[in-house]
Amino acid sequence: MKEKRRDHYYRKAKEEGYRSRAAYKLAQIHKRFGIFREGDVVVELGAAPGGWSQVALRLIGKSGFLIGVDLQKIKPIEGAVFIKGDFTDNETVERIREILGGRDVSVVISDMSPNISGVYSTDHARSIYLSEIALKFAIETLKRGGVFVVKIFEGDLIGDYVKKAKRYFGMVKLYSPKASRSSSSEIYMVAKGFKGRHETDEPAENS
Numbered sequence: 001m002k003e004k005r006r007d008h009y010y011r012k013a014k015e016e017g018y019r020s021r022a023a024y025k026l027a028q029i030h031k032r033f034g035i036f037r038e039g040d041v042v043v044e045l046g047a048a049p050g051g052w053s054q055v056a057l058r059l060i061g062k063s064g065f066l067i068g069v070d071l072q073k074i075k076p077i078e079g080a081v082f083i084k085g086d087f088t089d090n091e092t093v094e095r096i097r098e099i100l101g102g103r104d105v106s107v108v109i110s111d112m113s114p115n116i117s118g119v120y121s122t123d124h125a126r127s128i129y130l131s132e133i134a135l136k137f138a139i140e141t142l143k144r145g146g147v148f149v150v151k152i153f154e155g156d157l158i159g160d161y162v163k164k165a166k167r168y169f170g171m172v173k174l175y176s177p178k179a180s181r182s183s184s185s186e187i188y189m190v191a192k193g194f195k196g197r198h199e200t201d202e203p204a205e206n207s
């Protein structure tokens with residue numbers, strides 16, 4: 001059954017011209033929660049090879065703007081700006097800000113995955129580290145009402161992470177799209193209705 005499902009999304013991506021089967025995860029998240037609107041400015045973290053970018057670009061339309069970053073080089077797509085860099089480096093974050101040039105950011109999405117060690121707790125901790133940096137960036141960058149979507153590998157630190165996000169967003173939910181492999185420990189946190197970075201009782205850690 002698992003194999004069948006994997007084949008299904010893998011084949012579907014090939015047939016429909018998507019660069020990754022992951023594209024369907026974002027499409028399903030959007031269908032469930034309504035992430036994108038036409039004209040949105042989107043920052044995408046961990047964007048290679050570009051399947052999510054294809055989905056997001058279609059939904060934000062020609063009046064939208066998307067900037068994506070990854071450790072890997074990404075083949076160009078019309079309407080997107082891609083940069084190669086490590087998002088955990090401040091220099092990369094600065095480059096993103098320069099390219100944004102003061103645009104109001106409506107959506108931050110992160111599908112960043114750490115290198116997988118196979119040790120559940122290590123992979124969870126590495127994933128939480130990337131997710132924390134993505135959350136900090138979202139808090140510093142999003143306009144009010146903005147949306148944040150992030151992949152996390154499940155584990156015991158997830159509860160505190162969600163709790164922290166709830167201080168900044170009106171709605172926070174964990175969601176596992178059908179296109180995620182059933183063997184995967186990944187889950188997506190969807191946060192909508194950004195309240196503003198000063199609207200909180202306590203500052204986020206690492207901010």
Ligand SMILES: C[S@@+](CC[C@H](N)C(=O)[O-])C[C@H]1O[C@@H](n2cnc3c(N)ncnc32)[C@H](O)[C@@H]1O
Binds near residue numbers: 019020023046048070
């Ligand atoms: C699952 S893939 C993303 C797939 C993408 N959503 C798509 O649909 O094509 C995860 C990506 O996160 C990137 N990544 C991991 N750590 C990163 C970091 N520190 N900075 C930038 N990208 C990172 C990896 O290089 C990898 O390409």
